[in-house]
Amino acid sequence: MSDAEELLPETRRALLHRVATGQAEGRAPSLVGAVVRDGRQVWTGSRSMLAGHEPDGNVQYRIGSITKTFVAVLILRLRAEGLLSLADPVGKHLGDQLGGAGYASATIGQLLSHSAGLASESAGPWWERTPGSVRPDVAGILDAERALVLPAGRAFHYSNPGFALLGAVVERLRGCPWDEAARREITGPLGMTRTTLRAEAPHAGGFAVHPWADVMQPEPAEHTGHMAPAGDLWSTADDLCRFAAFLADGDDRVLPAPVLEEMRVPAAPSPVGGGGYGFGLQVLEAGGRTLAGHGGSMPGFLATVLVCPDEGLGAVALSNATDGPAIGSITADLISIVADREPRFPDRWAPQPGIGPDLLALTGLWYWGPRPTALRVLASDMLELSPVSGAGRASRFRASGPGAWTGLDGYYTGETLRLVPAGDGVAEHLDLGSFVFTRQPYGPESPAASAGHPDGWQPGPR
Numbered sequence: 001m002s003d004a005e006e007l008l009p010e011t012r013r014a015l016l017h018r019v020a021t022g023q024a025e026g027r028a029p030s031l032v033g034a035v036v037r038d039g040r041q042v043w044t045g046s047r048s049m050l051a052g053h054e055p056d057g058n059v060q061y062r063i064g065s066i067t068k069t070f071v072a073v074l075i076l077r078l079r080a081e082g083l084l085s086l087a088d089p090v091g092k093h094l095g096d097q098l099g100g101a102g103y104a105s106a107t108i109g110q111l112l113s114h115s116a117g118l119a120s121e122s123a124g125p126w127w128e129r130t131p132g133s134v135r136p137d138v139a140g141i142l143d144a145e146r147a148l149v150l151p152a153g154r155a156f157h158y159s160n161p162g163f164a165l166l167g168a169v170v171e172r173l174r175g176c177p178w179d180e181a182a183r184r185e186i187t188g189p190l191g192m193t194r195t196t197l198r199a200e201a202p203h204a205g206g207f208a209v210h211p212w213a214d215v216m217q218p219e220p221a222e223h224t225g226h227m228a229p230a231g232d233l234w235s236t237a238d239d240l241c242r243f244a245a246f247l248a249d250g251d252d253r254v255l256p257a258p259v260l261e262e263m264r265v266p267a268a269p270s271p272v273g274g275g276g277y278g279f280g281l282q283v284l285e286a287g288g289r290t291l292a293g294h295g296g297s298m299p300g301f302l303a304t305v306l307v308c309p310d311e312g313l314g315a316v317a318l319s320n321a322t323d324g325p326a327i328g329s330i331t332a333d334l335i336s337i338v339a340d341r342e343p344r345f346p347d348r349w350a351p352q353p354g355i356g357p358d359l360l361a362l363t364g365l366w367y368w369g370p371r372p373t374a375l376r377v378l379a380s381d382m383l384e385l386s387p388v389s390g391a392g393r394a395s396r397f398r399a400s401g402p403g404a405w406t407g408l409d410g411y412y413t414g415e416t417l418r419l420v421p422a423g424d425g426v427a428e429h430l431d432l433g434s435f436v437f438t439r440q441p442y443g444p445e446s447p448a449a450s451a452g453h454p455d456g457w458q459p460g461p462r
Contacts, residue, residue, distance in 0.1 A: 023047035026325025057238035060203035064296025072280020113267035117150035132225015156268035167229025206300015219300030244314030354380030366437035
């Protein structure tokens with residue numbers, strides 16, 4: 001937890017001012033925002049077109065494509081149980097429903113990262129404003145002849161039907177509706193009792209506001225059937241704060257922190273600007289910070305949830321307008337307001353337990369050829385290897401067996417760092433994917449892969 005849990009009055013006013021400005025400039029019937037810090041909801045505020053009728057954190061709004069993140073969590077839970085692989089073609093699990101459709105070869109991982117090359121929208125009329133009966137079976141989600149618009153695995157191309165297929169995979173492997181699996185495996189354990197497939201009172205009504213006049217009309221709230229995993233859930237600011245805390249830190253009842261880190265790694269580059277898309281999570285840069293989460297829209301509703309794990313912050317914004325409020329920017333601004341006005345206290349330094357002489361003996365300088373590299377012990381099961389100066393390949397490694405560590409980030413992600421003991425005249429060294437690190441630069445007793453010239457170090461010609 002932070003050393004200062006409560007937000008300062010000036011910060012709270014700035015947050016409410018941002019919500020009020022967003023509601024006014026976006027001409028939204030209502031807009032609610034919330035902030036979570038270090039796993040705890042610390043602020044909720046709202047603005048409505050009617051004074052005295054501001055919604056609170058318990059009012060449901062339709063959250064659109066934030067639903068996709070719930071589906072992604074369900075898929076990664078199935079992977080953890082060995083029931084599927086991200087390399088599986090979707091046809092392996094839905095072949096009898098998809099027939100010979102060419103897109104059946106798209107992999108689960110490609111669907112999760114919107115890199116399968118599938119069409120952005122479903123077959124038939126606009127799915128968000130038509131009932132699910134228009135697509136009575138899974139095969140009807142896509143037009144088989146026009147489903148693939150790009151080569152699979154080559155580029156990011158957002159696809160709502162792709163996540164509808166993932167929802168169908170969940171149903172096939174769990175033997176129950178995808179939303180029931182979400183309730184049992186995600187919303188139940190996280191205490192999200194107000195996140196549902198159908199609206200439950202109190203909930204906001206969705207509206208379209210005329211672009212050139214201050215009038216509005218209700219939007220339909222169709223039940224979208226097989227397309228529901230792409231965007232049909234309803235939720236509240238309070239519930240989404242619980243979800244944001246989970247997205248930032250993980251929860252072993254649902255998915256552990258390392259898997260959430262994996263979800264936040266861009267698997268497909270964004271076609272515009274920085275950031276990208278991981279596994280069911282958008283990744284973006286805002287205010288000099290890396291944020292992850294998802295936006296959502298359905299007729300009459302806009303929603304965003306974002307987290308900044310480095311700051312221990314998350315934010316939510318919900319509105320009942322089809323268009324108008326810059327909901328993603330508002331959510332990012334809520335994070336920036338808190339982070340800029342009340343910087344996070346760093347974790348207290350304290351000695352780490354379990355670091356014994358064997359680990360300490362590895363610390364200090366190692367050389368890849370003539371290049372000095374520092375090895376630091378971060379914890380009893382964590383090492384960091386980084387250049388002493390300048391740019392270079394730096395990675396953290398987690399213990400994976402006796403004398404072995406697996407790369408967690410950077411160039412060496414997934415690679416194995418091995419300690420090769422001394423013996424038979426060979427100096428003790430580190431082996432990292434055939435790169436040899438020794439205690440001396442090109443030492444005379446170095447292994448062949450890092451051996452120096454037979455004559456050793458010499459002054460240059462004069």
